[in-house]
Amino acid sequence: MTDQATMNLVSFEDAISRYDPVIGLETHVELGTVTKMFCGCPARFGGEPNSLVCPVCLGLPGSLPVTNRMAIEYAMKIGLALNCSIATQARFARKNYFYPDMPKDYQISQYDEPLCTDGWLDITVHDPADGAQPRAFRVEIERVHLEEDTGKSMHRRFCPECGSGVMDEGDALPGVVMVNVGTLDDRSWVKPQSEIYCDSAQAWVRLGGELQRFGKMPA
Numbered sequence: 001m002t003d004q005a006t007m008n009l010v011s012f013e014d015a016i017s018r019y020d021p022v023i024g025l026e027t028h029v030e031l032g033t034v035t036k037m038f039c040g041c042p043a044r045f046g047g048e049p050n051s052l053v054c055p056v057c058l059g060l061p062g063s064l065p066v067t068n069r070m071a072i073e074y075a076m077k078i079g080l081a082l083n084c085s086i087a088t089q090a091r092f093a094r095k096n097y098f099y100p101d102m103p104k105d106y107q108i109s110q111y112d113e114p115l116c117t118d119g120w121l122d123i124t125v126h127d128p129a130d131g132a133q134p135r136a137f138r139v140e141i142e143r144v145h146l147e148e149d150t151g152k153s154m155h156r157r158f159c160p161e162c163g164s165g166v167m168d169e170g171d172a173l174p175g176v177v178m179v180n181v182g183t184l185d186d187r188s189w190v191k192p193q194s195e196i197y198c199d200s201a202q203a204w205v206r207l208g209g210e211l212q213r214f215g216k217m218p219a
Contacts, residue, residue, distance in 0.1 A: 024142070024185040025194060028178055029205055030149060031074055036175040037148040038065030038108060043176045057148075057175035059104020067092070071146060071177040072115070078179055079116025079144045081204045090115045092146075101151030102174050109147035109180075116144035121204075123196045139197045140184040149178040 010018070036043050039056035055063035076086055091113035096106045119141030126134035151174035181201065 020187055022185045022187050023194070025183045025197065027181040027198065027201060028149075029078070029181065031071060031177040031179060033068055033070055033074070033177050035068060037068050037071055037146070037177045038175060041175065043173070045173055052173060053175075057104075059106070065108060068177060075115055075144060075146050075179050078181070078205060079119065082116070082119040082121050082141045082144065082181070082201070084116035084119030084141060084144055087113065087115055087117065089113065090145075095147075099150050107148060107150065110145035114143040114145035117142065119144070121197065121200060123193070123200050125192050125196060137188075137193050137196075139193070140186065142182045142184045144179060144181050147178050147180060148175045150174055 033043055035041060036057055039054050041052050041054050041057055044052070056065055079086055090110060092108050093111045094106045095109045095111075098105050099107075121139045121141060123137050123139060124134050125137045183197075
């Protein structure tokens, strides 16, 4: 950053007074299915190195993904809890990009035809700091879609010859089920709304037992 750019920085309060921020939130939820999104590999951590992978989640030539039925059903439940319309037809697409622990260099996700659309979640906002009465705020949900998660970079040891870490795909676990909840862009978002929305959405998901740390589900 140049000195001139540093001199032109404004405070947060000044920025809010001068600009009209338009904010949308994207929330990721890792489902607690027994198997991964597009193959039968166990969706659990702590396995032996490279033991929880197969030709499908490694993207080897000739391998074909098969959708996890329970993942579809649980994602639909999340969509219904958020008052979404459930699509009669949805489409998965390949999102091509390099990621260290996505060994096949693409992610299977949903783009123009997601599973759930046009939902909403009503929350109650009360900020004691401004002395206002509690008021209702509707969060517009644009979409709920499914995808496979990328792995987790866990560098077990360092390779001096190549100057990099060695990935362990047993613990990195690419391919687990991920639900993506996206809101519509809104000019009325402020900090209390975003925090309450996240807490409320998490409560709905927890109620259904969807989060992985709240117990495994059959798959």
